[in-house]
Amino acid sequence: MTNQYYEFFCPVKVIAGKAALEHIPYELTGLGAGRPMIVTDKGVRAAGLLDPVIAACEESGLEIISIYDDVPPDSSTGVVKDIAGIYRREKCDSLIAVGGGSAIDTAKAVNVLVSEGGDNIAEYSGAGTIKHPLKPFLVVPTTAGTGSEVTSVAVITDTAKSVKLPFSSSFLLPNAAVIDPRMTLTLPPHITAATAMDAMTHATEAFTCMAKNPLSDAYATAAIKKISTSLLEVMDNPKDSDNRLELAQASTMAGIAFSNSMVGLVHALGHATGAICHLPHGMCMSLYLPYVLEYNLETIRAPLGELLLYLEGPEVYAATPASRRAEASISAIRKLRDELFKRCRLPRTLKETGSVEEHQLDTIAEMAMDDGSVMFNPKEVTLEDARAVLRRAWA
Amino acid sequence: MLAKRIQPMAFQARRLYVELMFQVMGRALQAISEVDASARREARGLPEGFLFEMMVMPDGSRLIVEHVGDGRFHYHGNSAPRPVDLSIRFKHIAHAFLVMSFQEKTSVAFANDRMLVDGDIGYAVRMTRILNRLESFILPRVVAERAVKEYPSNLRLPEKLLSAARIYLKVASNFIETVRA
Numbered sequence: 378m379t380n381q382y383y384e385f386f387c388p389v390k391v392i393a394g395k396a397a398l399e400h401i402p403y404e405l406t407g408l409g410a411g412r413p414m415i416v417t418d419k420g421v422r423a424a425g426l427l428d429p430v431i432a433a434c435e436e437s438g439l440e441i442i443s444i445y446d447d448v449p450p451d452s453s454t455g456v457v458k459d460i461a462g463i464y465r466r467e468k469c470d471s472l473i474a475v476g477g478g479s480a481i482d483t484a485k486a487v488n489v490l491v492s493e494g495g496d497n498i499a500e501y502s503g504a505g506t507i508k509h510p511l512k513p514f515l516v517v518p519t520t521a522g523t524g525s526e527v528t529s530v531a532v533i534t535d536t537a538k539s540v541k542l543p544f545s546s547s548f549l550l551p552n553a554a555v556i557d558p559r560m561t562l563t564l565p566p567h568i569t570a571a572t573a574m575d576a577m578t579h580a581t582e583a584f585t586c587m588a589k590n591p592l593s594d595a596y597a598t599a600a601i602k603k604i605s606t607s608l609l610e611v612m613d614n615p616k617d618s619d620n621r622l623e624l625a626q627a628s629t630m631a632g633i634a635f636s637n638s639m640v641g642l643v644h645a646l647g648h649a650t651g652a653i654c655h656l657p658h659g660m661c662m663s664l665y666l667p668y669v670l671e672y673n674l675e676t677i678r679a680p681l682g683e684l685l686l687y688l689e690g691p692e693v694y695a696a697t698p699a700s701r702r703a704e705a706s707i708s709a710i711r712k713l714r715d716e717l718f719k720r721c722r723l724p725r726t727l728k729e730t731g732s733v734e735e736h737q738l739d740t741i742a743e744m745a746m747d748d749g750s751v752m753f754n755p756k757e758v759t760l761e762d763a764r765a766v767l768r769r770a771w772a
Numbered sequence: 773m774l775a776k777r778i779q780p781m782a783f784q785a786r787r788l789y790v791e792l793m794f795q796v797m798g799r800a801l802q803a804i805s806e807v808d809a810s811a812r813r814e815a816r817g818l819p820e821g822f823l824f825e826m827m828v829m830p831d832g833s834r835l836i837v838e839h840v841g842d843g844r845f846h847y848h849g850n851s852a853p854r855p856v857d858l859s860i861r862f863k864h865i866a867h868a869f870l871v872m873s874f875q876e877k878t879s880v881a882f883a884n885d886r887m888l889v890d891g892d893i894g895y896a897v898r899m900t901r902i903l904n905r906l907e908s909f910i911l912p913r914v915v916a917e918r919a920v921k922e923y924p925s926n927l928r929l930p931e932k933l934l935s936a937a938r939i940y941l942k943v944a945s946n947f948i949e950t951v952r953a
């Protein structure tokens with residue numbers, strides 16, 4: 378008998394498909410809530426994405442009590458405190474996050490304050506500090522990538538001390554994730570590509586890293602199949618709502634996979650690069666993915682080879698000898714990146730980003746070594762290894 | 773009837789073994805920080821006075837080491853002079869036994885949800901690397917001896933304790949040999 382052991386947890390109700398937004402009133406009432414507050418950002422509002430959400434609620438007689446639309450790209454402790462103040466003043470009783478990673482993380486943190494009390498979110502940072510279920514909370518993702526709607530973590534920047542505070546508790550999870558194709562229909566091409574590649578990385582790392590397990594494997598492979606099939610379709614036809622929905626679902630599925638089996642070196646390098654060079658997360662994921670897979674190759678040959686079926690379909694899988702499948706999976710990912718580069722210039726090397734300088738590589742490597750994700754990488758990463766991967770990703 | 777009597781003794785042996793190994797690990801962490809350049813380089817990334825604890829939940833054995841500066845650790849035994857900065861907690865003694873008997877690597881135990889981290893995750897990653905380094909010193913010979921493969925439920929106390937003590941000595945002497953070599 379092996380020592381294999383795993384845990385898998387996802388209590389988030391997924392409400393997905395055409396007219397999914399119209400289920401919000403029913404869901405909230407079912408949770409005993411009637412005075413929701415929307416947490417979102419200016420971009421979402423400007424894109425007109427709030428309108429269908431508000432319309433769906435008002436048509437059912439559910440009034441949105443308050444809308445906070447000023448969440449910054451990096452959620453901060455001050456913003457969380459302000460929103461919690463408004464929530465209390467307006468006597469709201471539930472939260473709807475509409476947006477990407479930062480709106481969702483902000484709403485998670487606001488929910489902690491308005492449920493547990495207090496003004497200082499920093500007091501709840503870490504693991505295991507939240508002991509009770511929080512207020513009714515729905516998430517409507519507007520990007521198809523982060524998977525934050527199904528993860529039990531949030532990161533909030535403490536602006537005063539300029540540190541990133543991690544929060545981790547299963548109580549942070551929303552009651553439901555509402556996935557409606559209307560919400561991602563107008564996502565610009567380069568964001569569509571970068572966020573989809575983030576989801577692709579979540580699924581690929583979940584499937585090849587140390588904490589992989591049979592349940593997260595099922596979500597990961599299904600997500601990879603959807604992204605491989607739908608991403609280029611959407612790039613060519615941005616209004617294709619069927620394929621938009623496929624990407625949105627894939628993102629949630631990849632989120633479920635990685636929140637149960639963690640991610641590895643791609644994320645460690647990506648987090649460090651994002652912090653030092655201010656590049657978008659999805660772009661970093663797309664950039665590093667093949668280089669890290671090449672680095673991990675001999676440790677992950679079997680699972681990576683299996684992924685060829687989901688990346689390229691049964692014909693290619695069957696025609697490729699088992700011993701070549703892992704390499705073929707990496708080529709498939711490289712091919713996809715080349716196509717994305719053609720369509721929206723999504724960079725494939727650090728040089729192509731135009732925002733990274735060669736002398737920064739050592740700093741990135743050092744910072745990546747302190748990232749939590751590095752722990753779950755299938756191969757034990759040394760500082761030298763991280764440097765070598767970065768050098769290969771340079772140009 | 774017999775099973776009932778043996779079981780608590782087996783549990784007792786496991787507890788003693790984990791406690792012994794915590795002592796070995798604590799001393800070994802101090803030793804490795806004195807002789808191994810790579811462990812010391814990792815440890816330098818920790819703040820001076822940083823207290824690290826490894827313990828078994830809810831209130832079992834524990835080991836506490838302090839980073840006293842320049843990558844050196846000081847082993848404090850099982851009591852901390854002040855609140856610890858980073859705590860790695862095994863959810864159950866059985867999981868601590870898996871790791872302490874080298875059936876499961878620390879990093880694998882993390883991946884398998886065997887333990888919880890309380891504190892800065894960056895420091896936890898660093899400590900895991902140091903523990904892995906420690907294991908790589910200790911592991912090969914113990915495995916070669918096949919001293920502890922899987923915990924045998926039919927093992928009676930004296931035998932078990934004896935072998936635990938043997939392993940304890942072996943690990944300690946192996947460690948010193950390897951490090952000095």
Ligand SMILES: [Fe+2]
Nearest residue numbers: 575579658662
């Ligand atoms: Fe990601």
